[in-house]
Structures are given as C-alpha cells and as structure tokens.
Amino acid sequence: MRVLVASDHLGALTSAEAGSILAEAWQGHDVVVIPMGESGSGWLQSVADQVDESVALLSTSADETAPMALMVVGEDLLAVAVESARERDGIDWTASSAPLGAAVAGALGDTATPRTLAIDLGGLTSHDAGAGFLQALGARADRDLSGGVAGLGQVGFVDIDPVRERLGECELVGIVPSAERSSHLLGLRGITSIAGREAGLDAARMLAADGALERFVGLVAPEFATEAGAGAAGGLGWAIRALGGRLVTGPEFAVERHGLDDLARQAELIVTGCASYDFASRGGGVVAALASLGESTMTPCIVVAGTVVIGAREMRTMGVEAAYPAWPDGVAGDPAESLRTVAARVARTWSW
Numbered sequence: 001m002r003v004l005v006a007s008d009h010l011g012a013l014t015s016a017e018a019g020s021i022l023a024e025a026w027q028g029h030d031v032v033v034i035p036m037g038e039s040g041s042g043w044l045q046s047v048a049d050q051v052d053e054s055v056a057l058l059s060t061s062a063d064e065t066a067p068m069a070l071m072v073v074g075e076d077l078l079a080v081a082v083e084s085a086r087e088r089d090g091i092d093w094t095a096s097s098a099p100l101g102a103a104v105a106g107a108l109g110d111t112a113t114p115r116t117l118a119i120d121l122g123g124l125t126s127h128d129a130g131a132g133f134l135q136a137l138g139a140r141a142d143r144d145l146s147g148g149v150a151g152l153g154q155v156g157f158v159d160i161d162p163v164r165e166r167l168g169e170c171e172l173v174g175i176v177p178s179a180e181r182s183s184h185l186l187g188l189r190g191i192t193s194i195a196g197r198e199a200g201l202d203a204a205r206m207l208a209a210d211g212a213l214e215r216f217v218g219l220v221a222p223e224f225a226t227e228a229g230a231g232a233a234g235g236l237g238w239a240i241r242a243l244g245g246r247l248v249t250g251p252e253f254a255v256e257r258h259g260l261d262d263l264a265r266q267a268e269l270i271v272t273g274c275a276s277y278d279f280a281s282r283g284g285g286v287v288a289a290l291a292s293l294g295e296s297t298m299t300p301c302i303v304v305a306g307t308v309v310i311g312a313r314e315m316r317t318m319g320v321e322a323a324y325p326a327w328p329d330g331v332a333g334d335p336a337e338s339l340r341t342v343a344a345r346v347a348r349t350w351s352w
Contacts, residue, residue: 001026001352004263004299006034006254007273008286009042010306010326011335015286016049018273021339022304025347026271032263036254038285039122039177041070043250044081047118048072050254058106067123069103073114080107081120081175090199091192091209094148097126097236101136108166118173118253119240121233122180127192128152129185129213130239138162149192153212158219163243172245173253176232178285181249183231185238186214191231217242251289264293269350270301277305277323279314291319302350304343 003026010018015035023031035050037043048055051074058069067082082100104119131145131152142157184190196206213235217225221242224230229247230238237247255261264270272290274283282288287303294301303323315323324346326339
C-alpha cells in the first residue's frame with residue numbers, strides 16, 4: 001500500500017516531526033513523507049526539513065519589536081523569512097517592508113545567486129506595496145521609500161532595474177498566506193479599503209493612502225496593480241510581480257518542488273494533519289491543498305488534527321474522507337505519544 005503523508009505542524013510538533021510520527025503507523029507500507037507549511041516560520045522550517053538543512057538566524061537586534069530575519073540555504077534554493085513581534089491592527093501608516101528587503105540583501109550577500117529565491121511575505125505589518133523592500137535591495141528613487149505608505153504620495157521617480165540586475169536569472173517566488181492569495185491592492189476591494197473599513201478609519205485618510213499606493217505602483221509596474229494577489233502582505237505581492245517573480249502559497253510551493261501531483265496519483269491514501277480542523281479555518285492551507293490533490297487524483301484523504309470540530313458531511317464537501325482528533329481535550333502529557341497512539345489506531349482502519 002502506498003501512503004503519502006504531508007502534514008502541517010501540530011502544536012509544538014513541526015511538520016516533519018508530525019509527519020514522521022504519522023508515517024510510523026503505516027510501517028511496512030510504502031510511505032512518503034513531505035514536510036509542508038503555510039507561511040512564516042512554519043513554512044521556513046518545512047523547507048529546511050525538505051532540503052535537510054537548518055534554519056539560520058540572519059541578524060539579531062537589541063530591539064525586541066524588530067523583525068527576526070531567518071534563512072535556509074539549499075543546493076539550489078535560498079529561502080528567506082522575517083518574523084515580526086508586531087500584530088496587525090488596522091493600518092500602520094509608517095510601517096515599512098524594508099526589514100524584509102534587508103534580510104534578502106543580507107542572505108544574497110552570503111551565498112552565490114541561487115537558482116530559486118523564495119521569500120515569505122507574511123511576517124510584516126507593512127502597507128507600502130513593498131516600497132521599503134525594493135529600496136533595501138537597491139531600488140533608486142527621488143525620495144526615501146522606507147517611511148511606509150505615508151511617504152509615497154510625493155514620490156516622482158523610481159527605478160527598480162538595479163534590483164532586477166542583482167537578482168539576475170534566479171527564479172523569484174513570493175510565498176503568500178492562503179487567505180491573501182487573491183488580495184487586491186487598490187480600490188474598493190483593495191487592502192486600504194478593507195483594512196480601513198474594518199478598523200473604522202477616516203475615509204479621507206484611506207483615500208489618500210490608496211492614492212499614494214496607486215501613484216507609487218504607477219511609476220514602476222502599473223500592469224500588475226490589478227492582479228489578484230497584488231495586495232498580499234501589504235502590497236508585497238505586487239513588488240514580487242514587478243520584479244518578474246510569481247506568487248504561490250506555501251503548500252503550492254511544496255506541491256511544485258516535490259511533484260506531489262504525481263505522488264498523489266501513485267498513492268492509495270493521503271494523510272495530512274493540522275492543529276485544529278474546524279469549519280472556519282478548514283484546517284488551513286496545507287489540509288486544503290492535500291484535500292484538493294485527493295479529489296483531483298481520486299485518492300482518499302484523511303486528517304489527523306489536534307482537535308476536530310466539524311461534522312462528517314461538511315468535511316466531505318471539502319474533499320476529506322475522515323478526520324481524527326489527537327488530543328480533543330487539550331494536550332496532556334507527551335503530545336508526540338498521543339499522536340502516535342491515535343495514528344496507530346487510524347492506520348488499522350486505513351490499511352489494506
């Protein structure tokens with residue numbers, strides 16, 4: 001029996017740890033384990049586990065609110081992410097994407113130009129269409145671009161060719177959260193309008209910010225401003241597209257790199273996992289991606305989650321045959337052992 005195991009992280013267990021425990025339950029069968037993550041540190045750790053490397057700290061700061069820069073260097077891949085201690089709350093008019101650009105610049109300075117540069121876009125609270133990110137990588141402008149959206153309305157000249165030259169022939173990939181995969185940058189459905197209305201912000205200030213973003217992107221690559229995904233991560237999605245890159249979610253990135261379409265066709269069972277499987281989150285992007293693979297290949301997909309708060313009818317509309325809670329009453333004792341016990345019981349049902 002062929003089994004494909006691709007789990008998100010489960011509580012304190014990383015994707016690779018959870019996947020290894022789940023795979024043990026089908027010992028003696030043909031099992032393939034692929035670590036997967038949605039975005040942020042979970043995605044970066046899954047990439048590290050995929051290429052059998054460690055996550056490296058790029059820089060440290062005495063300021064506890066400063067983003068922490070991380071990277072993974074593989075044979076043909078450089079993956080970079082930042083983790084910010086700041087929470088998203090409405091619109092931070094002065095927040096800049098410059099820390100992410102500085103992290104990428106630092107990572108590129110330490111390695112040869114990679115075949116693929118994958119950048120996680122979900123770790124900042126910026127709302128500047130990637131202006132600070134571009135400047136930190138070498139873009140030229142007639143005004144400082146690191147002051148957030150508030151400073152973009154007076155920009156008259158921007159040149160991102162130095163960034164394109166620095167990246168050379170490497171494939172640029174922006175990793176976006178699944179929830180922002182279709183996010184728009186400008187207008188009534190854009191990031192300023194949506195975030196501003198949710199926070200009850202002044203309409204005049206929202207219009208000014210939207211106009212500043214429109215002015216800035218119009219100086220560089222207006223053709224990408226209307227694309228779905230351009231508004232992801234405060235407009236960083238647009239910046240990646242302006243540089244010739246493309247946008248994918250963390251699970252989509254893993255599907256592409258590891259040929260999960262073919263693995264799913266060869267498998268007789270797909271096993272995935274997440275911290276909580278409920279109707280609101282639907283288990284997150286990893287579970288959704290594996291369920292979609294199962295539907296497209298006619299392979300049954302099951303979920304082992306920390307908690308399961310969804311009925312059988314609903315889960316089947318999402319492409320999942322069955323779901324099993326690993327610790328429905330909260331994690332007690334050893335979470336790995338609890339997951340191992342549940343997985344062994346599930347495997348007895350799903351083995352042939």
